[in-house]
Amino acid sequence: MVLVRLALEPHPIDRTRLVDDLWSGQPPRGSDSMLNATFSRLRSALSSLGLDARNVLQSSGGVCGFLPPVGTRIDVAVATRSIDAAEGALRRNDLTAAWSSATVAHSIARRPLLPGVDLVWLDAERDRLHHVLERSLTVLSDVWLEQGDPQQSATMAKELIRCAPYSESAHRRLVMALVALGDRPQAAHAVNRWNAILTEELGLPADDRLRALID
Numbered sequence: 406m407v408l409v410r411l412a413l414e415p416h417p418i419d420r421t422r423l424v425d426d427l428w429s430g431q432p433p434r435g436s437d438s439m440l441n442a443t444f445s446r447l448r449s450a451l452s453s454l455g456l457d458a459r460n461v462l463q464s465s466g467g468v469c470g471f472l473p474p475v476g477t478r479i480d481v482a483v484a485t486r487s488i489d490a491a492e493g494a495l496r497r498n499d500l501t502a503a504w505s506s507a508t509v510a511h512s513i514a515r516r517p518l519l520p521g522v523d524l525v526w527l528d529a530e531r532d533r534l535h536h537v538l539e540r541s542l543t544v545l546s547d548v549w550l551e552q553g554d555p556q557q558s559a560t561m562a563k564e565l566i567r568c569a570p571y572s573e574s575a576h577r578r579l580v581m582a583l584v585a586l587g588d589r590p591q592a593a594h595a596v597n598r599w600n601a602i603l604t605e606e607l608g609l610p611a612d613d614r615l616r617a618l619i620d
Contacts, residue, residue: 406527407443408462408471409519412479413530417463417470426526481530484513484537491544500548507544514538539568546578555585571602573612580618592619 410426411418424432424440433439448458456474463470473479491506514537519527546561559582565575576599583592596619600611 406519406522406524407440408447410526411462411469411471412473413481414471417468420464420467420469423469426524429524480513481518481534484510484534484541487513488537488540488544492540495544495547500551503544504548504552507541507548510537511541511545514541535568539565539572542568543574543578546582550578550582550585555582558582559586571607573599573615577615577618580615584618589619 406427407423410423420440424436427440428436444462444464447462451458451461461472461474463472487506488510491503491510494500494502494506514534518531518534542561542565546558546565549555549558549561559579562575562579562582565572566579569575576595580592580595580599583589583595593616596615599615603609604611
């Protein structure tokens with residue numbers, strides 16, 4: 406948790422803030438000693454990799470920070486950069502680049518971040534990753550449809566719906582892919598399911614805009 410917390414922070418942070426984040430504002434007695442021991446073990450592990458541990462994992466003057474060695478890839482940051490690049494490539498109609506970057510973002514964002522650990526700062530990071538996952542699936546669904554593979558587009562759209570069940574755009578992408586496949590019965594079923602979500606789960610009126618994609 407210490408390594409992830411510092412690696413995801415672009416700047417050094419106060420030690421008191423790190424302690425609050427690790428123990429949700431209720432640090433136990435001896436938390437300073439526990440943190441010191443954790444830093445010591447981390448530095449030993451980093452040193453065993455041939456790294457300058459005290460330079461990589463800094464803690465002095467009440468400030469803590471992680472200075473990654475040159476060439477280090479932090480996957481959460483890579484996912485964010487990749488989906489930004491994918492969306493930019495899609496706007497330029499560079500489908501190959503859009504698919505490549507979105508695939509990288511998708512492969513990272515779909516993995517759990519420190520599963521089983523319940524902390525406020527981790528929940529915020531998970532929310533950001535979930536948003537990256539939604540964006541990557543949106544790009545992939547659009548790219549596959551543009552490349553003439555509606556089956557793959559529908560697969561991505563279904564996964565997107567699982568991530569964002571109340572997203573109209575996710576359901577619209579599924580309907581578009583099914584129409585492109587020539588499967589109008591399943592497209593109509595997808596429309597009916599979306600309208601059921603609107604009326605039965607959200608208490609909103611039905612929306613026939615998706616049905617217009619079939620007619």
